[in-house]
Amino acid sequence: MHRNFLFDLDQTLLDFHASEYKALQITLTENGLPFSEEIYRDFTALNKFLWLELEKGTLSRTELFVRRFQYIFRRCGRDPSSIDPLAINEKFILAMSVNGVLMDGALDFLAKVKTTIPDARIYIASNGATVNAKGRIASTGLDRYIDDLFISEDLGVVKPDAAFFDRCLAKIGEPRSSCIMIGDSLSSDMLGAKNASLDSVWFMPSGEIEKMMAQYHITFCASSFDELFDVLTKWSATAG
Numbered sequence: 001m002h003r004n005f006l007f008d009l010d011q012t013l014l015d016f017h018a019s020e021y022k023a024l025q026i027t028l029t030e031n032g033l034p035f036s037e038e039i040y041r042d043f044t045a046l047n048k049f050l051w052l053e054l055e056k057g058t059l060s061r062t063e064l065f066v067r068r069f070q071y072i073f074r075r076c077g078r079d080p081s082s083i084d085p086l087a088i089n090e091k092f093i094l095a096m097s098v099n100g101v102l103m104d105g106a107l108d109f110l111a112k113v114k115t116t117i118p119d120a121r122i123y124i125a126s127n128g129a130t131v132n133a134k135g136r137i138a139s140t141g142l143d144r145y146i147d148d149l150f151i152s153e154d155l156g157v158v159k160p161d162a163a164f165f166d167r168c169l170a171k172i173g174e175p176r177s178s179c180i181m182i183g184d185s186l187s188s189d190m191l192g193a194k195n196a197s198l199d200s201v202w203f204m205p206s207g208e209i210e211k212m213m214a215q216y217h218i219t220f221c222a223s224s225f226d227e228l229f230d231v232l233t234k235w236s237a238t239a240g
């Protein structure tokens with residue numbers, strides 16, 4: 001049996017916001033629209049709200065893609081009906097996919113996990129668009145350490161739904177107790193691990209940590225890649 005590490009992607013291994021910033025700048029500029037820090041901030045605020053709605057099941061992926069760019073067109077003073085939001089969204093996702101940005105130290109960390117922890121298997125468990133995740137993983141060189149990718153668009157279900165993790169486990173083909181979920185998000189990663197009865201590591205925790213650990217049945221916390229490595233080494237020695 002292996003030690004199966006399920007890593008969230010964004011703000012865990014890759015810096016989603018840095019890629020998003022670059023991609024929005026490229027996409028708006030190429031379409032003759034203005035770009036500024038304020039436009040980026042407004043875009044991310046709306047995006048965050050829409051992704052939470054998606055996680056709650058009140059919004060579809062297509063609705064999310066349409067709504068975020070209709071909003072941006074209005075924000076840029078354009079008539080939303082004059083541009084195809086899905087076409088712009090596709091360009092945006094493609095721009096992101098070739099502009100991956102690593103979290104500081106992520107590549108060395110994964111190399112150390114892969115070469116130091118016996119029987120380590122590294123998986124990505126991410127909500128998002130497959131082309132976006134795959135492209136950013138390849139453009140940063142993370143792909144050489146990853147055994148398989150579990151992306152919500154492919155699986156047809158999103159974290160925190162227990163069914164997302166059931167599909168991951170079916171593909172891994174090993175017991176639940178051999179798997180641990182590592183991520184930064186309470187609402188998708190930690191709640192998902194709780195729903196699926198998986199061990200979990202809350203990466204880069206903030207706020208009311210003790211209270212959240214109890215509420216989400218979080219097994220460990222780690223505030224740096226060094227701490228995370230120690231936690232995973234310890235877990236690996238006892239997991240079964």
Ligand SMILES: [Mg+2]
Binds near residue numbers: 009010011012183184
């Ligand atoms: Mg994340």
